[in-house]
Amino acid sequence: MTGSEPIRLTQYAHGGGCACKIPPGELESIVSGLAPAVERPNSDLIVGLATGDDAAVVRADGGLAIVATTDFFTPVVDDPYDWGRIAAANALSDVYAMGGTPVLAVNLLGWPRGVLPFELAAEGGCHIGGGHSVDDPEPKYGLAATGIVDPDRLLRNDTARPGLPLSLTKPLGIGVLNTRHKRTGERFEQAIEAMTTLNRDAAVAAVRAGVVCATDVTGFGLLGHLFKTMRASGTAAEIDVAAVPYLDGARDAVRAGFVSGGTRRNLDWVLPHLDPGSTSGEDLLLLADAQTSGGLLVVGEIPGAPVIGRVLPAGTATISLR
Missing domain, CATH: 3.30.1330.10 (PurM-like, N-terminal domain)
Incomplete structure (x- = not known):
């Protein structure tokens, strides 16, 4: 005290x-x-x-x-x-x-x-x-x-193949809620629960399903870690923005300006390799949100994890949003 x-x-x-x-x-x-x-x-x-x-x-x-x-x-x-x-x-x-x-x-x-x-x-x-x-x-x-x-049975970030789905095992928004907590002292139980949930069960499910490509989503945000995976694999990706899950309160935190410098740097890094389509600035920041102890981004399908996109052959843009 x-x-x-x-x-x-x-x-x-x-x-x-x-x-x-x-x-x-x-x-x-x-x-x-x-x-x-x-x-x-x-x-x-x-x-x-x-x-x-x-x-x-x-x-x-x-x-x-x-x-x-x-x-x-x-x-x-x-x-x-x-x-x-x-x-x-x-x-x-x-x-x-x-x-x-x-x-x-x-x-x-x-x-x-x-x-x-x-x-x-x-x-x-x-x-x-x-x-x-x-x-x-x-x-x-x-x-x-x-x-x-x-x-x-190793999961790597350089083994994605075109035609496979992309799944995400935890919702995004941890970063903006943590930034709000730091500035205001408000406590967000949903963010703490997400950050303290181990990725053990998701990894076991991925290996059992025959998945060979995955990465965890942490400080570089979904877009940053997806970009690294697609670049390492020589492939591209399409994300269905509406299918991406978020923690309760994440959008409110972005609208209130609780965005870290790390999140903005993530977006700046990926933008030259991104076709944003009609994606809003709010969604772009959430997709680049710097996660702490985030979920797994799995190239494949596993039980309970929403499919948020798919792997494509290499193209002009490494990541396309729709």
């Missing part, structure tokens, strides 16, 4: 959740020269930097492969327990997005120990297997996660 006022974690960070990611275009320019240096032909590295997939995958003994990833971010909500649950679900999502099963995770914590009581950090309640902490001007939390996967 500060006096009689509760501590609001989101006020101690410049951004929140996956909206604080380095912009996608800038990030790609940073890592573009690394892939040739670390990925060698005929190595056991199955998935590396080349396509910007959700995690690295390396072949191991016994017919399995190891999935390795890490994810951490600044507070997306004010409650430390919810923040811990969200960050953990978000980090594990990268393993699920590869079709894998998490087996071990360690904590990553940055904490302004001279500014905020350290007891708040412990309220995250996600002590998994040790980890590392540093004194940091901004609070940050996440996990380094390791999983296992059958390399013959």
Whole structure:
């Protein structure tokens, strides 16, 4: 407590959740020269930097492969327990997005120990297997996660094929609701429920259905992650804008101006590769909304997930909206 006022974690960070990611275009320019240096032909590295997939995958003994990833971010909500649950679900999502099963995770914590009581950090309640902490001007939390996967049933972002449907396993709008929460203190249970729901069941369903292509929708928004997947696969996509699901209150948040800078940067990055048709500016922002612990974008159909579009042969525009 500060006096009689509760501590609001989101006020101690410049951004929140996956909206604080380095912009996608800038990030790609940073890592573009690394892939040739670390990925060698005929190595056991199955998935590396080349396509910007959700995690690295390396072949191991016994017919399995190891999935390795890490994810951490600044507070997306004010409650430390919810923040811990969200960050953990978000980090594990990268393993699920590869079709894998998490087996071990360690904590990553940055904490302004001279500014905020350290007891708040412990309220995250996600002590998994040790980890590392540093004194940091901004609070940050996440996990380094390791999983296992059958390399013959791997979900990748470069295996989309024309004619297949596109399914989305969680509604969009997390980003704009989180931005509203940061600015006003309003709590949105529907956003917290979405962010703390694991992508485990969706990944299992995708693998069982024979899906080979998927990615999770996080900081680059639906449009950004779809663009990366279509580009990596050498294909294009058509989205039925009316079929895309949104959280309650998401449209109101956009109309009220609660749009993060990360969302606007996502849209700017994708626009040169987009045929928006008659899509409104409001819908474009929602489609580019920077999600935290969002759902899976699946190239295929799985039970309970709405079909929002389809994969097309490569064309003038990588993504078309209708």
